[in-house]
Amino acid sequence: MQSVYVAGVAITKFGKDPRTLSEIFCDAARSALGNAESPEVDAIYIGTMNPEEFTGDSNIASLIADAIGLGGVPAVRIETASSAGAAALMAGFQAIASGYYRRVLVLAGEKMTHLSTSATTRILAEVIDRRDRQCGATMPALAAMITEKYGQKFRLSESRLQNILCQVALKNHANGARNPMAQFQRAITREAYFASKFVATPLRLYDCSPITDGAAGVILTSEKTDVCLAGVGQGTGPLGLQDRDTFTSFAATKIAAARAYRMAETSPQGIDFAEVHDAFTPFEIINSEDLGFFPPGKAGEAVLDGKTALDGKLPINPSGGLKARGHPVGASGLAQVVEVVKRLRGAGVSKREFKRGLTQSIGGLAANNFVTILQRADAPVVQNLWPPNGAPIARPQKVRAAPAREIEEGIIETFTILYVTPDGFLPPLALALIRAPDGRLVMAQGEDETELKIGQEVFLRRVDGVWLFTVKSQLQKVQEAFMKLFQRKAVATAKDNRSGEPK
């Protein structure tokens, strides 16, 4: 396979950008081309999530090629929801690795800030499972449910969990304050974090990445440069939360990471720093574990201990991450690569040299993830086996879908109270993933706002295709127990009667 190297990289100032999507793309393209030695490319790979609905731009690949002044040059749009930028990089990588092209321009961008928050939230929510959307679930709602489950699984107290999430936000905003291209240029305080409102319990506003405009550009080439695209990997996972067998780890990341580590002939120990997809602060925690940086349940402690800070052993999101750099959805996966390349080339103040960096990007609710490893020519060989046992990562097994009817009760697997609801749903909106007695899961909307808890028993009913749940009261539970006892007795009596009948 032909080795693939990085020439020029560029990124626009993330935030609210008054220019059109096409103009933002052109800016990134021209900077990347200017940054590279030669301005000619064989093809253009464009990552963008949904310009059709965000800005009304269809046929975006032709549009951008034409706008850059590269009409004639082959141009393709690549999309995997919010990891589109990473997907475009991988497509560009394969094009050069094949020898078909020698030099390609990879672009990724999105324009979102011109729309209302509710319009943006609606478009973003289209990437999640239809059944989840029907209940009023949004990306933050599902991320919150994953977080609630993470806390319960690893026995973190509510305050411990909040402290961990707060520390991720503090760290990434502090890093963003040092990045002139980041959307947020100021560090935040612990007080500001805890004063910020809940979007979906336990996630606050400061746990969620912002709405952003921006684009990034990378020139990939077969000619040797100082930075090599050492490893790339992709994996998918179930779309819906109810189809998953685990909520506190993303199968798609593990598959992508195994592939990237194997290709780069390295392991988590060989990574000096990483840019991971912190669209929500808890995702940074989960990603760090899925990437093998920390054992399951231990990444929070690492963050609190400062291990992932800028001067820590393994800096994570030194650029500020999606959280503070901003998250123009389709752009983020490529923006991470730009940030890593810049740092490998010496940008950013740091006590030590970085020789090998990793990026991890998430598409949708972690349904389509990418891992990319970039390294300098002088990166040391760290050839530990990954995953540790050397076994291939198994594909996630899809959990049997719940039937349309027949479930009448279940237990709360995880939940959230959503305060920023989509159009047509009034806040606060209780949402819970309910496990039926036969093990299957359904997403349901709460009929009241009683205090929810993982493990609580609920009644379920289905109205207009949406599952509704009500928490069983203490009295109802006692009544049920009596009813069961009574029924068992009645059955036993009936049996006794039958056995007494003449044969």
Next chain:
Amino acid sequence: MQSVYVAGVAITKFGKDPRTLSEIFCDAARSALGNAESPEVDAIYIGTMNPEEFTGDSNIASLIADAIGLGGVPAVRIETASSAGAAALMAGFQAIASGYYRRVLVLAGEKMTHLSTSATTRILAEVIDRRDRQCGATMPALAAMITEKYGQKFRLSESRLQNILCQVALKNHANGARNPMAQFQRAITREAYFASKFVATPLRLYDCSPITDGAAGVILTSEKTDVCLAGVGQGTGPLGLQDRDTFTSFAATKIAAARAYRMAETSPQGIDFAEVHDAFTPFEIINSEDLGFFPPGKAGEAVLDGKTALDGKLPINPSGGLKARGHPVGASGLAQVVEVVKRLRGAGVSKREFKRGLTQSIGGLAANNFVTILQRADAPVVQNLWPPNGAPIARPQKVRAAPAREIEEGIIETFTILYVTPDGFLPPLALALIRAPDGRLVMAQGEDETELKIGQEVFLRRVDGVWLFTVKSQLQKVQEAFMKLFQRKAVATAKDNRSGEPK
């Protein structure tokens, strides 16, 4: 470069399909996988144009991977407007050619028939230039303007042009009648063609491909099979008609063809049959010329002579083409490949064996085109140089954009009367591409319905960002001539007076 071969291929019955987009995709995927020897694949490449707006499906790659039961397997969506299917094939090709993957599933599909014709037309029109859309132009309108210009350039009488277009429609419908997967299963008559209404002069309903649901699937593999993906090529061109230096040929096709012929080490003479993008009958004529099958202006004659018929020297669209097989936009580029592979494998009644077939797919208004060459192991070597002079195909030069104001008159470069207008525009709608005195072009809407002709002089004015034109009457022309004469005299007199002044 690793050679890439075709294993299984599949196509759904095109037409009105009651199933969801996901179900249609799954059908194509399962058939392709069942058709191949081994059901496992390393990755999935999905071509689709606009499921976001056609069916409300975002994150389609993850959705389809999940729905097929291939959760975990990397899946990417590729888009280049209506050539998305061909783009997905090319991405899959590069992935295997690189050695990164060994076996991939390429899928392409679209679901459109559930929407109203006006909604579908609106979504389809989003792929064209914004300035053209503002005037009320649609894809058929622009295709019609290209056709009008083609007739004028090659001095075809109105009836000769209509006969050529009619013959393309007759041929492709006759071919479709033999294809059980085609949307239209009946041949049409010359009378039916001429009785069909004008959509946009000179194009009738029978000149336009239908609205269709459908999907296709192709397994690509590094393991040798009976059919090899011998050549692939892509090119882009200007989005807007007003940015082009030629209208009767598509630069994007020429670039793509040169690349594909070179890679396959063949030329037009080496092609036994072709599936080309006949979204409109005149496009089959133009494509045949751009691909080098016939000299410019001569493809019409070839069609009338039966050279491209099923039993002709070079059958074109033996499957029925987009015209009769149907045109689920994102699917068509891959459906063509499926049809070619089937025929190479002996499907379809034919007197002779086909050993090398070509497909050509158009994205948008021929702004993003692909050429793919497929051949059997026993295909003879035909190594003529292509293009004939061996020179690389030059990138199209973008014509200088017209300024927002200051043009007051011009000459009709080409025009159409549109009878099926987008929402907000009343039929009949006169549209014309006007060439300003300085050579620049603008798209304009006619203020009246006078008889239009290429070369006619018009007045131009701009209202609310849209150019409007009125044909100059004979009287106005005489008045203008007098005015000019008078002004010249006045200037001359003024000069005489000035020169008579004391220095």
